[in-house]
Amino acid sequence: RPTTLFETMGKADIWLMRNSWNFQFPHPFLPNVDFVGGFHCKPAKPLPKEMEEFVQSSGENGVVVFSLGSMVSNMTAERANVIATALAKIPQK
Structure with missing residues (x-):
């Protein structure tokens, strides 16, 4: 069987x-x-020059990476402003 x-x-x-x-x-x-998590990942590539300079200039507080991926096209201007206002209040770049 x-x-x-x-x-x-x-x-x-x-x-x-x-x-x-x-x-x-x-x-x-x-x-x-x-x-065995990560065995499918590729080694990281260096950041583009402008982004590397931005990250290095962030100082002690560092940076926050915020991504909406494909959802960004569905976001209203009002929601985008709320997120931008909230991110502007934190000490990170």
Whole structure:
């Protein structure tokens, strides 16, 4: 008879989890679970010159990176102003 998915999963010697344990809700893991988060990531590239200068000029407080991704096209001008006003109040660039 064919093996079911649950039978196959139950017979696994090791589970490779493609995420990081520190992003998981705290709970115990079996000894055969190994976290391999980040193995698919590429090495970081240097920042463009203008951005590197901006980051380096930020001083002790650093910078805040705020991204809306593809949602930015759905944002109203009013909401954008609220976010800009809030970000202007913090000491970071």
